[in-house]
Amino acid sequence: MLRRISSHLSPLLHNSIGSLFPIQASHCLRALELFSTDKGCPVTGGIFCKDKPQFIAFVLGGPGSGKGTQCARIVDTYGFTHLSAGDLLRNEIQSCSKNGAMILEVIKEGKIVPSEVTVKLIQKAISLGENHKFLIDGFPRTEENRLAYERIIGAHPSLVLFFDCPEEVMVKRVLNRNEGRVDDNEETVKKRLKVFRELSLPVVDYYSKKGILHRINAVGTADEIFEQVRSIFS
Numbered sequence: 001m002l003r004r005i006s007s008h009l010s011p012l013l014h015n016s017i018g019s020l021f022p023i024q025a026s027h028c029l030r031a032l033e034l035f036s037t038d039k040g041c042p043v044t045g046g047i048f049c050k051d052k053p054q055f056i057a058f059v060l061g062g063p064g065s066g067k068g069t070q071c072a073r074i075v076d077t078y079g080f081t082h083l084s085a086g087d088l089l090r091n092e093i094q095s096c097s098k099n100g101a102m103i104l105e106v107i108k109e110g111k112i113v114p115s116e117v118t119v120k121l122i123q124k125a126i127s128l129g130e131n132h133k134f135l136i137d138g139f140p141r142t143e144e145n146r147l148a149y150e151r152i153i154g155a156h157p158s159l160v161l162f163f164d165c166p167e168e169v170m171v172k173r174v175l176n177r178n179e180g181r182v183d184d185n186e187e188t189v190k191k192r193l194k195v196f197r198e199l200s201l202p203v204v205d206y207y208s209k210k211g212i213l214h215r216i217n218a219v220g221t222a223d224e225i226f227e228q229v230r231s232i233f234s
Helices: 002-018 022-035 067-078 085-094 098-108 115-128 143-153 167-176 186-210 222-233
Strands: 055-061 081-084 133-137 159-164 213-217
Touching (some): 055 186, 067 081, 067 159, 067 222, 081 115, 085 115, 098 115, 159 186, 167 186
Parallel strands (some): 055 133, 081 133, 159 213
16 A cells, blocks of 8 residues: 555655755655565664654763763663663674674774774664663764764764763772773773763764753762753653
8 A cells, every 4th residue: 555655645745845855855755665565764774763753862971970870870760771882892792793703803903893883783773672762872982983873874862961070080980980890990091081082072062062962060979960860851
C-alpha cells in the first residue's frame, strides 16, 4: 500500500515543493520507498524513526569533573540509557568482529580511532536500544567527532551538558579516586587535561553558540551538583 501511496505522492511532492526544497523532497520520497520495504530511515539509518522521537544528550567534561557520577544519577532518576564511547569501542573489540580487530590494531599503533567508526557504533547502539532517551558520555571529544556525528546522523543532540570544573579540583579528584587506572597519576592527568582544553573546549564553545549547551558548576557535593542537573531535566 505504501508503494501505491509513494507513486501517487511522487509527482505531487516534486511539483509542489521539489523546486523549493529539493533535498527535503527527495528525502520524503526516499523515506516512503524505504519504509515500504522496512529498510529504515533514509537520513539517519533508523535512529530517529521509532515510534517516539529520540532524545539525545551529550555529556562533556574533563577527567575528574564528576560527569560519570552524574550520568548514573540521571539514568536512575530519568530513565536514560547511558552510552560511553570508550565502552562501545572496548565492547566491539571484545566481540572479536572484523570491525573490532580493526579498532584494536588502530589502538595498538597508538593512533586515534576514526570518528566515523565511533559514530557508527553509537548509531548502532541507539538503533538497537528499546529506550528513546540516551546519554552519550564523553562524546564528541573533538571537532572531528562532532562533524562526523552531524554528517552520519544528520542531526544535532537535543542538549549538551558540560560539567565545568577547575583543573586543580579535577586533578585532586582523580588522584583520590583510587580506581587503579594506570593513567591516574598527576603527570598523566595534567596531560589529559591539556588535551581536553585543546580539543574538547572548541566543541563546548560550538554548542554554546548553538544555544543547546548547559554549563554546570561541577564544584560541590554530588547532591549539590545534581540539583543543577535536575533543574535542566525537570
